[in-house]
Amino acid sequence: xxxxxxxxxxxxxxxxxxxxxxxxxxxxxxxxxxxxxxxxxxxxxxxxxxxxxxxxxxxxxx
Ligand SMILES: [Zn+2]
Numbered sequence: 001x002x003x004x005x006x007x008x009x010x011x012x013x014x015x016x017x018x019x020x021x022x023x024x025x026x027x028x029x030x031x032x033x034x035x036x037x038x039x040x041x042x043x044x045x046x047x048x049x050x051x052x053x054x055x056x057x058x059x060x061x062x
Contacts, residue, residue, distance in 0.1 A: 022052055026042065
């Protein structure tokens with residue numbers, strides 16, 4: 001459900017290349033994912049029970 005919402009949602013141009021470091025509260029793993037202001041999905045367990053520990057202002061996909 002949330003996955004579908006995320007896929008359909010367009011981020012503003014200036015946010016598209018940004019990344020965030022996310023810490024998962026469920027599995028305790030850290031990862032870097034694309035910026036989103038609402039939902040941050042854990043890449044390991046798929047949980048949305050995460051928090052942002054750092055936001056990069058520069059692109060991480062260069
Ligand atoms: Zn997780």
